Amino acid sequence: MSENIDFTVARLQQQVPAAETRIDDALIAVASLMTSVVAARRDTPGVDAVQGHATIQRLAKVQTALVGASGDVLRVHGDLVGIARESAGLDLHECPSLAAAGRHAVAATS
DSSP states (O other): OOHHHHHHHHHHHHHHHHHHHHHHHHHHHHHHHHHHHHHHHHHSTTOOTTTTHHHHHHHHHHHHHHHHHHHHHHHHHHHHHHHIIIIIOOOOSSOHHHHHHHHHHHHHHO
């Protein structure tokens, strides 16, 4: 495998999981915000259930969008695994890090 492909694989091995983690972090942050907004509406004297409802709906839309983004990034991850198998000849079962570990083991035994 050329150094260029090795570099690309190494970069993607870092960036894809980082993107997945950041989306999860954003989802957790929005869920926490949702909890705080609903609790504040409930616990603030003089605020009825109708007040803040539009804000809660917007936060729900954000959560839905983040769940969708998470699924899309997971599909991208799978697509990249397929591309690596086809174009780089990597034997990937779950993700590029497994192939890299296997490739180094083969190189060590050669």
